[in-house]
Amino acid sequence: MYFKLKKLSMDLGDTPIENIFINDYMPGADGNFVKVYLMGYKLARESGGLRKFDNNLIADLLGLIESDVLRAWDYWEKAGIVTKEYDGEDEDDFNIIFLNLKELYIQNIYSAPKIEERVDQNSILDDPKIADLLSKAEYYLRGQISVAKKQEIASWRDFYNMPVELIEEAFWYATEVKKIYKLPYIEGVIRNWSENNIRTMEDIQNSYLEYDEKYYRFLKVKERIGISNKAYNARDFELVNSWFDEHNMDYDLVMAASDKCINTNNPNLGYVNRILMNWKEKGITTVDDIEVLDKRKQKVVKTKFHNFKQLSDEYPEGYLEELAKKKREALFEDLKNDDV
Secondary structure (H helix, E strand, O other), X not given: OOOOOOXXXXXXXXXXXXXXXXXXXXXXXOHHHHHHHHHHHHHHHHHOOOOOOOHHHHHHHHOOOHHHHHHHHHHHHHHOOEEEEEOOOOOOOEEEEEOOHHHHHHOOOOOOOOHHHOOXXXXXXXXXXHHHHHHHHHHHHOOOOOHHHHHHHHHHHHHOOOOHHHHHHHHHHHHXXXXXXXXXXXXXXXXXXXXXXXXXXXXHHHHHHHHOHHHHHHHHHHHHHOOOXXXXXXXXXXXXXXXXXXXXXXXXXXXXXXXXXXXXXXOOHHHHHHHHHHHHHOOOOOHHHHHHHHHHHHOOOOOHHHHOOOHHHHOOOOHHHHHHHHHHHHHHHHXXXXXX
């Protein structure tokens, strides 16, 4: 006789997580990092540490990329709740050892942060640039952001070595252009920029040129006519790209039309559109065609008026002037006689 548990065909088990992790580590961590920790912890408990796993498997299970998983382990290692055990010389080939948080607590290796020491909203807003960024982030996300999320956003500057101005650009691009209002997507944009060493607005424009040509063209036209700071408008975006996609206009031609808008009192895309449509009606398709048109305007064309033979042509030079002088003298003489 023996006793045996039937093996379940579905995963209906439990994975106990210490409250220390939930209360003190999870709130300040990136959401993806938390998912990696929990999945790794679950797999470690199920296998008893005997089964071999890799970061690709965890990435597939969580819908992440491997670099996200590696960054998560770096984060938790720095937090002091996991250690890496390397199998060889490959820095990405390692085992993860989950430390017992209760034991850490007892041994005073871990000490729970006191409530008054936890970062509050006021400390986040100490940096004027961060405060301004968080205010704009709430505007772009169309709602208030929790303190924990504000901490997360504020950490992007140092974690990704990304200037605040570019983080704001990521919010603007994600929400106003792509119409996506989720922080993970926005962080993904910033992470991609960081991995591609994008650190300036010029780098971003070059990136747009490669990955989002429509938006790049829109930016360049706005910049050309001096309205870079104007809020994004879907109608303007569609208008600019219609010049290229529907009317097949040359990029240099559009830039030339934009240049004619610079000295106007109210530079706007509608003015540029009228110029381009006028050129299209006249068959102008290149910058060279514009130069030909300008030369035609400068050239004086003779009309019948220019060929008309005037009466003065029949008299010698100075004759009419002398005649007018004699008439004036005669008039003055008559006036004198009247006075007498």
